[in-house]
Amino acid sequence: MTPYKLSAAAIAAALLTSTSMGCAGSSAATSSPAQDAAPKEASADEASQQEAQADQTLPEVEIPYEKFTLDNGLTVLVHQDKKAPVVAVNVWYHVGSKDEKPGKTGFAHLFEHLMFQGSENYKGEYFEPLEKAGATDMNGTTNRDRTNYFQTVPKSALDVALWMESDRMGHFQGAISQERLDEQRGVVQNEKRQGENRPYGKAWRMIPENTYPQGHPYSWSTIGSMEDLDAASLEDVKSWFDEYYGASNAVLTLAGDISVEEAKEKAEKFFGHIPAGPAVPHRGPWIAKMDERKELDTYDQVPQARAYYVYNVPQYGSETTEHLRLAADLLGDGKNSRLYKRLVYEDQIATDVFVWLWEGEIGSQILMGADARPGVELAKVEKALEEEVARFAKEGPTEEELARVKMSNFAETVSGLEKVGGFGGKSDRLARGEVFLSDPGAFEKLLDVQRDATVEQVREATAEWMGDGVFVLRVYPDPNHKAAAKKSAADRSKVPEPGQAPKLDLPDLQRAKMSNGVEVVLAERHDVPMVRLRLMADGGYAADPKDKLGVAKLTMDVLDEGTENHSSLELAAELEKLGAGLSSGSSLETAYVSMRAMTTTLDPALDLFADVVLRPAFADEEIARRKKQLLASIDQETARPRTRALRLLGPLVYGDAHPYGVPLTGSGTKASVEALERDDLVAYHARQLRPENATILVVGDTTMEQIKPKLEERFGKWKAAEAKAQVQNGQIAKHDKVRVFLIDKPGAEQSLIATGNAFDERSGVDQLAVEAMNTVIGGAFSSRLNMNLREDKHWSYGARSFVYETKGKQLFGAWAGVQSDKTSESMVEIKKELDAYLGDKPITEAELAKTKQNKTRKLPGRNETTGRLLGSVAEIVKFELPDEYWDTYTDRMNELTVEGVRKTAGEVIAPERMTWIVIGDLDKIEEKVRALEFGEVIVLDEEGKPVN
The missing domain is CATH 3.30.830.10 (Metalloenzyme, LuxS/M16 peptidase-like)
Structure with a gap:
């Protein structure tokens, strides 16, 4: 059902089903000398020693049941x-x-x-x-x-x-x-x-x-x-x-x-009282392996040409499928995968690649493909894809490659097993094995198949199943744009009342300072042998100079693409060997570097963590490559209605002079990104990643006595560069009237409606009252907006409201994707709900009570894993909240009153000065939107500039 499913990857987001699918990553094209040469053969003793070492480092994974x-x-x-x-x-x-x-x-x-x-x-x-x-x-x-x-x-x-x-x-x-x-x-x-x-x-x-x-x-x-x-x-x-x-x-x-x-x-x-139901026959395998090549070209409103290669392969539970899973990861997962190195990194003819296994009970599929870089013929991309697959099928991976991918897969599994529920959690894995293989522990056996897999087994599986039997789909940019058997033991007259919310018992935050002033904040949790770290620095894309929009995002994107001691590919390979993950990135107000590592490999992983933070290479070739990807992502953001609206909300609501008056995706504009040089990235790094501007958060299986000396050894001599951190100032634009901005998307079957206004800083409002207010309007599935547009009118798959929490002026907004012929009607309904909330239908006692119960009772689940706990700690640090913020959250939330939330709503929602953005087919919707007479109507072009 996934009412508010937000896509984590472009491929998964495009799925039309509600199924969960794993995307196996990216890749690159002309062969490198290392790939042209025959793989170096190890002696039998060396090979067996390598395999033995790999087995020793792979953790045992099980779920007792x-x-x-x-x-x-x-x-x-x-x-x-x-x-x-x-x-x-x-x-x-x-x-x-x-x-x-x-x-x-x-x-x-x-x-x-x-x-x-x-x-x-x-x-x-x-x-x-x-x-x-x-x-x-x-x-x-x-x-x-x-x-x-x-x-x-x-x-x-x-x-x-x-x-x-x-x-x-x-x-x-x-x-x-x-x-x-x-x-x-x-x-x-x-x-x-x-x-x-x-x-x-x-x-x-x-x-x-x-x-x-x-x-x-x-x-x-x-x-x-x-x-x-x-x-x-x-x-x-x-x-x-x-x-x-x-x-x-x-x-x-x-x-x-x-x-x-x-x-x-x-x-x-x-x-126990529920009838068994009829016996259901279940089908056996029907793989339907293809024996010839089939091709289809199509056109869609897409920013880049994409090629899909689809192979029919064996079903879930087959040993061959596990070998193909490893092959997919070796071909397309991570910077060191064969396709990424060839197409994205070396030849730079693609901006992204993917290879992933779509498993099924009676048969599976491998989907492989790439997005051609603008200006590159798709045929050139296809040629490189096919060459690399053929090479892999002939030669197989190296022992080192296979060991690295095995370690990476096992580390991901350990991380996923922190959760008891949700996709990939313990309950999900057990159910999957029982339903499809009549064995809840099947996932352990399949991991053992991966553990024992040899280079030759992976090569053979690839050669047999990723050959001539393939479907090639090319997507080009459109040039035209029953009664119970026995009595129930449970009372069915009403839903049980939840018991008292369990007391939240989060680990106490421990704080210490390193010799150079960097603060370390630790939350211990020892249930799995894993540690997560995040270095947070004030900055983010609100710190972008107005003539260099996108510099924060590009800097942090390139930061983990190599150091003075490791190239980008060497760094990725070292992390995979350790079963560690490292990423850098930015948000509106923060730049960060995050890492997870198992306790057994924490020390060498910390060496790499410090190397990325302190000694980034900012290599010209990496900057050029990531710049091309960032420019392509701007095209992708513009093509997707929701991200296009997110790009526009910042400038339209806050105004160009304000630090938040930037595309809220952080990617800047094509003109600003194209103008960025290496010196701009080096300057941003010097301004924002500085010891007096940084905090290191640690969550997991360690103690302050253990972790602080390790961090001191690696970060203690870190000193600030001469450049000082720059804080931008700027007045928020004053909007006293409603404005409606229209963006044309010819042929669109849906319109995206977004609306918003700025309100007070977090420190100036009762933020818990803001949370409660937003939950009732559109922040939950059963909220007013969703019940109206989805469940009552069924004009939309989902409507919601949101609060963009910031240190400065915050943003309240709402959005909905609606069928085109109900665009103006949906705008009326959204406005009606907002007006009513401030007028004759404010939050009720029942709605507030339900919201309190929801917010307080979900706290244990919100902090179940080390990753989620790290997020809670980060919120305390970012907004300078008391260490006991989450421990006292329940008491403070329960103190909210209807009158207090009503008052806060009046401070937050401003229908009289809302900014509306509507993206759709203007031939179908413009006349009726103008007829609403909400306010001034302005048509924007592709760049977000007024037409005429």
Whole structure:
């Protein structure tokens, strides 16, 4: 369902289904001498020694679990993890889009949406009681093979989650109505429009149709066709529930602060009465390996030409698939992957590459491709891709390459297992193994396959499966632009009330200063052998000089692209050997360098961390390469309506003179980026990354006595350069009237509406009241805006409001992607909701109570992993909050009053001076938007400048 799913990668964002997919990264093209030469052969003794050393450094990974089955066939998996008072509740149904019939596609996904619309005993939105209970990692998704519903809740609210999940499993038939079907049909169709409105979005309809034979269960997209969705009847939907949603076709996984005894008692209480349902036959493998090359050219509103190569390969659980997973990572994951080095790094003919394994129960696919750099023919990119794959299939990887990727994969797995819920968490991994392989521990066995994989096995798999049988898709820029069997042991008359919120017991913050004044802030957590560090420096792109917009982003992008001691590729290789991850970046007000490392490799990882911070090379070739990528990303941002609006909001709301009056993506403008030189990056580094301007945050398996000497050794002699940090000043632009800015996107199936205004600094308002106010308007699934535009009108797949928290004047805004023919009507509804909130429909006692419960009860889940805890610590440091800020959060939130939140809303929301941005097909929407007479209407061009 993913109502507010924000894309982490361009590929995953383009998916039209709600399935989770892993993108395997980037890559580069002409062969290097090292790749042209035959790989150096090691002796048998050397090879076995290398493999032995690799095995010794790869950690053991397991999830202890218990498995039992209720009388009705429901399989229950239990994993106890007491590090936080939370429990993940994860229900997988063994049904997906492959179980549909031609002409009735989209049912699995449509039904997943319906399952969030209440049940026979709960007559409201599914999210409401769980938001009130403080749930995190809460969603539902559908892919080709399964449908899952999951949430992580405070232990005190476990009964709430189990009641809700069991009620929709056992008490849903009678709640399915024509009205609900029509409503969610419209929501799903808007989701489809939104997906296809994204750059490259239409590719995800074309790939299944052209890679599988007609009638194959994977030959249609999970979201289905508009025609089939229109034709779905109430009888069809009810039959789907009867056939696939019985207890015997489901797996319930409970992971977290729960014992097996508790799990057995609660599973029987809430789920034991539910009928088993009919036995569901499940298909065996149908790989449908292609035996010839098939090509298709298409056009879309995209900024760069992209080539996709799609290969049909074996199913999840096959040893060959694990070997292909390693091959995909070796080819396309990270700077040292074969394709990145060739296409992006050396030849610089592509701005990005990807190779990833899309797994399926009856067959999988490898998707490989690249975005051609502007001005480069796609044929040249394809030639380089094919040459590198052929070379890899002939020679295989080196032992060093394979060992590096194995270590990287295992480190990622260890990191993911910090979570009990959500994608990739412990409950997710256990359920996946049970549903597809009848073995909850299957992931451990598959990791062992990776651990034992040889160079020859990886090469053979590549040669067999990534050959002539391929579909090549080229996307060019458009030149034209039932009743219970026994009585339920749970009271079904009402949803259980969550118990008292568990006391948040975060690690005490420890602070120390190094000899040169750099502050170290530590939060100890010893549940996994991992440490995360972040060096934070005041700055970010608000510190960009107005004639050098984008310098912060480009500087921090290049910072980890090599040091005085390591080239970019050498640095990436060293990190992979250590199973460590390092990144640098910037936000509006902060520049940062982050690292994670296992405790066993922390010392050498810290050497690399310090090398990146203190001794960046800023090599000319790296600057040139990353500059090309940044320029391409500006094109991508402009092509995506939401990021285009984000680019415009800063300048339009704050004005050009203000530090925040910049594209809020941080990427600057094409003109400013093209003008940047190496000296500009060196100067930014000297101004902003200085000891008196920096704090080092540490979270994880260490102590201050252990970590401070290590940091002192590496950073203690760090001294500031002569240049002083520059603080920009500037007055915020005064806007006394509403302005409406229109941007043309010809042919768009949706319009993106964004609106916002600036308000007081964080220090000048009650920020918790701001949080509560925003949650009710549009900050949660059950918020007013979303309920109006998505659930009531079903004009949008999702509408939300947000607060862009800053040290200076903050930004309040709202956005929604809506179907084109409802653009002006949606603007009216958004304005109506904002006006009503300030007028005759302010926040109610019930809304405030629900918001308090949501905000306070989700705190344990928000701080479950070291990565999330690091984020909480960073917020304390950035905004100079008290160390006990999160420990006292619950008490302070519970002190909020309706009157206080109403007063704050009046200080934050200013409908009379809102800036509106509407991106859509002006031929269809402009006349009606102007007729609203909200205020002055200004049409902007591609550069964000007024037309005429």
